[in-house]
Amino acid sequence: DPKIIQKPKYLVAVTGSEKILICEQYLGHNAMYWYRQSAKKPLEFMFSYSYQKLMDNQTASSRFQPQSSKKNHLDLQITALKPDDSATYFCASSQNWGDYAEQFFGPGTRLTVL
Amino acid sequence: AQKVTQTQTSISVVEKTTVTMDCVYETRDSSYFLFWYKQTASGEIVFLIRQDSYKKENATVGHYSLNFQKPKSSIGLIITATQIEDSAVYFCAMREENSNNRIFFGDGTQLVVKP
Numbered sequence: 001d002p003k004i005i006q007k008p009k010y011l012v013a014v015t016g017s018e019k020i021l022i023c024e025q026y027l028g029h030n031a032m033y034w035y036r037q038s039a040k041k042p043l044e045f046m047f048s049y050s051y052q053k054l055m056d057n058q059t060a061s062s063r064f065q066p067q068s069s070k071k072n073h074l075d076l077q078i079t080a081l082k083p084d085d086s087a088t089y090f091c092a093s094s095q096n097w098g099d100y101a102e103q104f105f106g107p108g109t110r111l112t113v114l
Numbered sequence: 115a116q117k118v119t120q121t122q123t124s125i126s127v128v129e130k131t132t133v134t135m136d137c138v139y140e141t142r143d144s145s146y147f148l149f150w151y152k153q154t155a156s157g158e159i160v161f162l163i164r165q166d167s168y169k170k171e172n173a174t175v176g177h178y179s180l181n182f183q184k185p186k187s188s189i190g191l192i193i194t195a196t197q198i199e200d201s202a203v204y205f206c207a208m209r210e211e212n213s214n215n216r217i218f219f220g221d222g223t224q225l226v227v228k229p
Contacts, residue, residue, distance in 0.1 A: 031215060033215070042205070042219045042220060042221045042222065043159075043205065043207075043219040044219075045216045045217060045218070048214060048215045048216070055214060055215065056214040056215065056216060058216065088157065090159060094215070097215055098215065100147050100166070100209065100211070102149055102161045102164055103161070103215075103217060104161060105151075105158075105159035105160075105161075107156075107157065107158055108157050108158075108159075110157075
C-alpha cells in the first residue's frame with residue numbers, strides 16, 4: 001500500500017487559475033514537506049511543517065500556500081498560476097522535525113500550466 | 115551558491131559491474147547529513163543510503179555503499195553488481211545541522227545499465 005499519497009497525479013491548469021495539490025502520509029510521521037522539481041532546476045525545497053505548524057518557507061511567492069487540516073495531511077494551494085509554475089511537486093515526510101532523519105517522498109503531482 | 119554538485123551527467127555501464135557516482139558538497143556546518151536518492155523512470159524518488167558527517171565508517175546498505183572523504187567534501191555512491199533495474203537518476207543530497215530540515219539536492223546523475 002502506498003505510504004504517501006498525492007492527488008492528482010497529473011494536473012493541467014490555465015494561467016491565472018487556482019489549484020490545490022493533495023498530500024496524505026500514512027507513515028506516522030510528524031514532519032511534512034513540499035519540494036518542486038522543474039526542468040530548469042534540481043529538486044528544490046519549498047516548505048516544512050511539524051505537527052501542522054509551518055516551520056520553514058523558502059518560496060519567494062505568497063501564491064504558494066500550504067494547508068494542513070490534519071497531522072498527516074499537507075496540501076499545497078497555488079493561486080494565480082503561471083506557466084513557470086509548471087513542475088512536478090513532491091510531498092515528503094520524516095519522523096520528526098529536527099531529528100536529522102531521512103525524508104521519504106510521495107509519487108508527485110505533475111502540474112502543467114498553459 | 116550550489117551546495118551539492120554532481121559533475122557526471124550520465125554514466126553507462128554493463129550489468130553486473132561496479133559503478134561509482136561522484137558528489138561534492140559545501141557547508142560551513144561542522145555537523146551535516148548526506149543522502150543518496152534515486153528517481154526511477156516513473157518519477158518515484160526512493161531513499162537509498164545516508165552518511166552522517168560524524169561517522170568515520172562508510173555506510174553500506176545492500177549493494178549500495180558510500181565513499182565518504184570528509185577532507186575533500188566528497189561522498190561517492192558505489193553500486194556493486196549492477197542490475198538493469200538500477201537504471202535511474204541518482205541524486206546526492208545534504209542536510210546541514212542548522213538548516214531547518216531543508217535538504218539540498220544535486221542535479222543528478224543518469225545511470226544506464228545495459229545487458
